[in-house]
Amino acid sequence: MFSRLLLLIFLISTSLQAQYTLTGKINSKGNFSWVLLYEIQNAKPVYVENANVKDGRFTFNFTKDQPAGIYRIYYQIEERLYVDFIYNKESVDFTFNPEDPAGSIVFSTSKENKIYQSYYNAISKEQKQLDSLQVAYFRSKDAKVLKELKKQYIKQLAEVNKTQKIFEKRSEGLLAHHFIVASARYNPKEPEKDPKAYLLGVKEHFFDHVDFNDKVLSNSTFINDKFLDFVFYLNQANDQDKTNLLQKKAIEDITTRISGNYPLLKAFEESALKQYVDDGNLRMVNYLLKDHYEILPLDYQDYAFKHKVETEIKTAVGSKAPNIEWVEKGDEKNLYDLFGNDYYIVVFFSSSCPHCQSEMPMLHDFIKGIKNIKVIAVGLEDERTGWEKMTADWKEYINILDLEKWDSFRAKAYGVTEIPSFFILDKNKVIIAKPDDVNELKRIFQSAE
Known part of the structure; x- marks a missing residue:
């Protein structure tokens, strides 16, 4: 009798806690093992929980105190691929094709x-x-x-x-x-x-x-997306200087409209800064930083974000590469002492990184036998053994062991937040490309032939 009572209490408690469910189905033959659920707060995704994917299906349970709003399911976090939906105290069931999430999503409940x-x-x-x-x-x-x-x-x-x-x-x-x-x-x-x-x-x-x-x-993200469309799609010209001028006026228009609404200003300015960094538009990055972001109240300035942007400026295409120093056989060396090559590739990796374990051998196979390229490979590691094993055959590389890993001053100087990260430099150590992977790196060199 007592055990039945406990079971009844448990079932009642469970039903009160998990009142609504989110059920999704990924219509694809691709291998998806998990998805991440985020709540959108002040135009930014905030992690809630994750769920396993089995036969393309996944489920989340919402408790009664889960706030209503816009939520996001990331199904490929590395590629920033996601679907958004509204949650408002009701169960949600949908299917979508990951190749065209926005165009294919269908809600059954x-x-x-x-x-x-x-x-x-x-x-x-x-x-x-x-x-x-x-x-x-x-x-x-x-x-x-x-x-x-x-x-x-x-x-x-x-x-x-x-x-x-x-x-x-x-x-x-x-x-x-x-x-x-x-x-x-x-x-x-x-x-x-x-x-x-x-x-x-x-x-x-x-x-x-x-x-x-x-x-x-x-x-x-609705208002923020609207702002970005206004700046980047409605204010374009054939000339970059004219485009910059139009977009400055558009930014002034937006910041005037929402003057004093600091959460909105912060979200918009950070998003616009990211876009300008990705575009390599250093003039607009500097303008937005100095004339807008840095005059926000201090509580609304994200110094880690600002440092990342400033680092991105330093490693933007067209910029001189940050120096890298190391010790080789007791002698101090640095990037700017190297000469005699047409190109240099700076790559940050780790022997414990699965993606690096597949990408780095591809890089070595491609570079092998090319005499006018020198690779500086910086291993961000916790220990020496894995690094020594992985780099054993890279005789033509300059191999640098950095046991500070993510605290590495070298990685911070280059703004590295994911590995592997590639930087292609010309003979004067000017950054000419930042390929996302080895295949893109290969295309860059093959097109230059």
């Missing part, structure tokens, strides 16, 4: 996600038809054709507005409602003949339907 997906599909179809009429209006010079296109455009615009209003009404009271309202796009009442005037109107009204004080929106 979850009122929130089903209505948002229905809205997205419907409004995209209607907007696409309207856009095609606008493009045709740009191109046509025939008065009769233009008259007919204008008539069709006005009729199609009414359909777009009707679809928007239907879903705004249908989603009232749901989290999805916030995103549906904010997703409404600006379209001129009549088609524009001048593309420049059209673009100016889009830019002027781009944020008309976005409430920057909406906690649901600002806690997700």
Whole structure:
């Protein structure tokens, strides 16, 4: 009797703790062994838990106190591949193809996600038809054709507005409602003949339907993504200097709109800085750092992030490589004492890293026999034995053992956060490429032949 009572208490407790479930299915023959669940907070993913994948399926249990909001499932963390969904105190069940997650995801349960997906599909179809009429209006010079296109455009615009209003009404009271309202796009009442005037109107009204004080929106990546689209897609020119000027004005526009909203400012500025670092646009990195990020209140400045950005600047393509020093047979050596080669490859690796164990032999096979390339291989290690075994055949390399591993001053100077990391230098020790892997490294040298 007592044991039955304990079992009953356990079952009641379990049912109270795990009220809702997230169930997903990856439609792929690929080998996925686990997925990671993150909650989006202030436009950044915060880890919740992980789950094993069996036959493409995975499950998470949500407790009653799990906050509602936007969540993210990473199925390939190294490649930053993920799917987002809304959680609002209901079970969620979906399937997706990892090759096209956004276009293939289908929700079988979850009122929130089903209505948002229905809205997205419907409004995209209607907007696409309207856009095609606008493009045709740009191109046509025939008065009769233009008259007919204008008539069709006005009729199609009414359909777009009707679809928007239907879903705004249908989603009232749901989290999805916030995103549906904010997703409404600006379209001129009549088609524009001048593309420049059209673009100016889009830019002027781009944020008309976005409430920057909406906690649901600002806690997700929605507003931040909107900011990045505004800067990087709507403000482009044929000349880099003109593009920089346009994007500075766009950044000023955004920071003025959300002045004092420091969580939003921080999220936007950090995202934009990452994009400029990836693009190798050092002028915009310096501008955004000095004129915006560094004047945020100190509590909103991430010094580890700032240091990483500053390090990325030092190792950007076109920059002189940070010096590397080592001791060889009792003599002090450094990178800038090396000469007589057309190219140098600096690679950071570890003998305990599975990815390095496959990539480094590929590099050695490719480099073997090439006389005008010198490899400086820095092993970030915990102990000597594995490193000695792995580097035993790399006689033509400069092999450096660094037992500080991730605390290595060499790794920090190059901004290394993952291994293997590759840097290709020219004969003057200027960084000319930062390939992601050996295959990309090989393509770079093969294209230069």
